[in-house]
Every structure is written in structure tokens, then in C-alpha cells.
Amino acid sequence: MNGKRKPAAGPYTPDPEQLALMPEVSGNAVNGVGEGRKRRPTPIYHHDPERTPFAALQTWFRARPSHPSIEAARLKRTSIMEEPIAPLTGPRRNAPPEVWSGEVKAKGRELGAQLMGITRVRPEWVFEGYEVSHTWMIMIGVAMDYENLATAPSPRSVVEVVTQYGRGTQVAKRLAGWLRGQGWDAFPHCGPDAGPILLVPAALECGFGELGKHGSIINRDLGSSFRLACVLTDAPLIADDADAFGADGFCVNCLVCSQECPPDAISAQKQLVRGDTKWYVDFDKCVPYFNEKTGCGICIAVCPWSRPGVATNLVNKLARRRRT
Numbered sequence: 001m002n003g004k005r006k007p008a009a010g011p012y013t014p015d016p017e018q019l020a021l022m023p024e025v026s027g028n029a030v031n032g033v034g035e036g037r038k039r040r041p042t043p044i045y046h047h048d049p050e051r052t053p054f055a056a057l058q059t060w061f062r063a064r065p066s067h068p069s070i071e072a073a074r075l076k077r078t079s080i081m082e083e084p085i086a087p088l089t090g091p092r093r094n095a096p097p098e099v100w101s102g103e104v105k106a107k108g109r110e111l112g113a114q115l116m117g118i119t120r121v122r123p124e125w126v127f128e129g130y131e132v133s134h135t136w137m138i139m140i141g142v143a144m145d146y147e148n149l150a151t152a153p154s155p156r157s158v159v160e161v162v163t164q165y166g167r168g169t170q171v172a173k174r175l176a177g178w179l180r181g182q183g184w185d186a187f188p189h190c191g192p193d194a195g196p197i198l199l200v201p202a203a204l205e206c207g208f209g210e211l212g213k214h215g216s217i218i219n220r221d222l223g224s225s226f227r228l229a230c231v232l233t234d235a236p237l238i239a240d241d242a243d244a245f246g247a248d249g250f251c252v253n254c255l256v257c258s259q260e261c262p263p264d265a266i267s268a269q270k271q272l273v274r275g276d277t278k279w280y281v282d283f284d285k286c287v288p289y290f291n292e293k294t295g296c297g298i299c300i301a302v303c304p305w306s307r308p309g310v311a312t313n314l315v316n317k318l319a320r321r322r323r324t
């Protein structure tokens with residue numbers, strides 16, 4: 001690796017300019033920490049400003065001048081985001097769900113995805129104030145280059161994140177266009193905007209992996225080094241199964257991401273959030289550092305599962321341990 005990640009010089013203190021933009025309400029309260037009842041998530045970040053109490057902070061982040069390489073990567077991503085989606089044209093092609101499911105996944109991979117999966121939309125994944133009328137979510141995972149990511153939070157790592165957002169968007173748009181060309185309505189979604197729906201629980205549901213202590217998914221091949229996108233559709237499909245291989249138990253004893261997080265946002269214990277007990281990242285601690293660095297990915301970069309080749313070895317080791 002050329003550009004190694006520089007460790008933080010000392011404890012992180014958010015700059016007063018950002019703290020002044022924080023609303024009265026805690027982001028953790030907005031996210032429903034401590035709530036035992038299942039409910040839809042509240043828009044918190046990467047949404048239209050009128051939908052979130054963190055609008056001032058988000059605007060500050062978006063208006064911030066960044067490294068020229070990041071600006072260039074953002075411009076490229078914008079051109080992908082502006083690409084028109086192919087129109088819905090008939091006649092509608094009918095085929096059994098197993099045929100469609102296989103073809104959709106093969107098409108996604110042909111378009112550049114490393115991971116493909118299918119799950120039914122669940123109402124508790126749709127942000128308050130948004131409606132999703134489609135039945136299915138086709139989940140897309142695109143790998144991030146580890147050598148670039150490992151330099152987080154450098155501009156080089158941010159360029160990698162922005163570039164892969166663009167790639168995810170491109171796969172989602174072209175896959176949606178392919179479905180629309182065969183008469184099935186399809187709506188692509190990627191980032192960086194949050195869009196109408198949470199991507200992580202949907203990707204967990206269809207076999208992309210397990211939720212890590214750092215709040216992102218750990219996949220059995222790619223570790224934590226990938227981004228998500230999706231296509232919402234009504235084409236007849238079949239749901240995939242979840243995939244548990246021991247990452248959750250591994251995270252219980254691994255302290256790497258929590259110790260390496262400069263704002264100390266990653267907690268050692270799972271928390272009750274909107275009715276689920278799960279790993280949770282402290283929003284109020286994470287976001288000022290994330291903003292200051294124009295996007296931080298230290299937690300997924302230092303995750304032992306992210307280093308190429310390690311995930312497969314760990315999966316095998318954990319399986320052997322379960323057998324003995």
C-alpha cells in the first residue's frame with residue numbers, strides 16, 4: 001500500500017462551528033435508541049433538508065470545499081446520476097420467478113456488481129414521509145478497492161467511496177432500464193442520498209452478510225469493503241436467504257474498529273434500537289468527524305475482515321470452531 005492511514009494524533013474534539021449547527025435533539029433519539037417498539041426510521045442525514053433536524057449540519061458538509069480529486073470524482077458521479085433511465089416499454093415479458101431471479105442476478109453481475117440478492121420490501125425499512133409501492137428490492141453490492149479504502153480518512157479513500165457510489169448507481173440504473181425494457185416497472189436507488197429506504201437491513205435479509213460492530217455489513221468474501229445500491233420492482237422474483245457465518249460473534253470480542261474510531265462512536269455492546277437489539281454507531285459522535293474529513297470510513301477500513309483474503313480464511317476458521 002502506498003498511502004498508509006495516519007493514526008489520530010490524540011482525542012478528537014469537534015470544532016465549535018459544527019457543534020453550533022447541531023439541533024437540540026440528539027441523533028440517537030431520532031434513530032430510536034432505547035425504543036422497544038418497531039417503527040419506521042426517521043430521516044436523519046443525506047435527505048432533503050426539510051425532512052431532517054440535521055439540515056444545517058448537512059448543508060455545512062455539502063458546501064464544504066474539498067480536495068480537487070474529490071471534486072473531480074463527484075463530478076464524474078454526477079454525470080452518472082444524471083444519466084436518464086431507459087423508458088418503460090412493452091410488451092411485458094412473462095417468465096417464471098426463478099427464471100427472472102436468475103436473469104436479474106446475472107444481468108447485475110454483467111453490469112459490474114460483485115453481490116446480487118433479492119428480498120421483499122418491508123414497511124419498517126421505509127423512511128417516515130416516503131412511500132414505496134414496489135414489492136421487491138433487488139440488492140446490489142459493489143466492492144471498494146482495499147488499498148484505497150485503507151488510507152481512510154484521506155482524500156484518496158473518499159475518492160474511492162465517491163467512485164463506488166457512482167458504480168453502484170450505474171449498475172442500478174442500467175439494471176432498472178433492462179427490466180423496464182421488458183415491460184416491468186423498476187426504480188433504481190443508490191447514494192449518496194438516503195432515498196426512500198434503508199439498504200442495510202434489506203441486504204442482510206438477502207444474504208449479503210451480518211451486521212458488524214461498526215454498523216456496516218460484513219460479507220463472507222468482501223469483508224466490510226463494499227457499497228450498496230438497489231432496484232425496486234414488481235417483476236416476479238424469489239427472495240434469497242440471509243447468510244450467517246459467525247461475523248456477529250467475532251465482533252463481540254474484536255475491538256479494532258471501536259479503538260480506531262477517533263470520535264469513539266462505536267459502542268462495545270449492542271443496543272435496543274426501534275425494537276431490534278443490534279450494533280449501533282453513535283450518530284452525534286460520528287457525524288462531526290465524518291463531516292470534517294469530507295467522509296470517513298476508518299471503521300470499515302480497519303475491520304480485519306476487509307483485508308483481501310482474510311474474510312474467506314476467517315469464515316473457514318469460524319466454521320471449524322463451530323464443528324469442534
Ligand code: B12
Pocket residue numbers: 027031041042043044045046161190191192193194195197198199200201204211214215216217218224226227228229273276278279280281283286287290295296297298299300
Ligand atoms: C445516513 C447515513 C449515514 C450517516 C449516519 C447513519 C447513522 N448511523 O445514524 C453518516 C453520514 C454518519 C454515515 C456514515 C457512514 N456510512 Co452511511 N449511510 C447512511 C444512509 C444514507 C442512511 C442510513 C440511516 O438513515 N441510518 C440511520 C438509522 C436508521 O440508523 P440505525 O438505526 O443505526 O440503522 C443502521 C443499521 O443498524 C442498519 N439497520 C437498520 N435497521 C436495521 C434492522 C436490523 C434488524 C439490523 C440488523 C440492522 C438495521 O441500517 C442503518 C444504517 O445506518 C445509508 C444508505 C441507506 N439508504 O440505507 C448509508 C450506509 C448505511 N452507509 C454506509 C457506509 C459504508 C458508511 C460509512 C462507513 C462511510 C463510508 N466511508 O462509506 C460510515 C459508517 C458510520 C455508521 N455505520 O453509521 C453504507 C453501508 C454499506 C455496507 N456494506 O453495509 C450505506 C448502506 C451506503 C451505501 N449505499 O453503501 N452514514
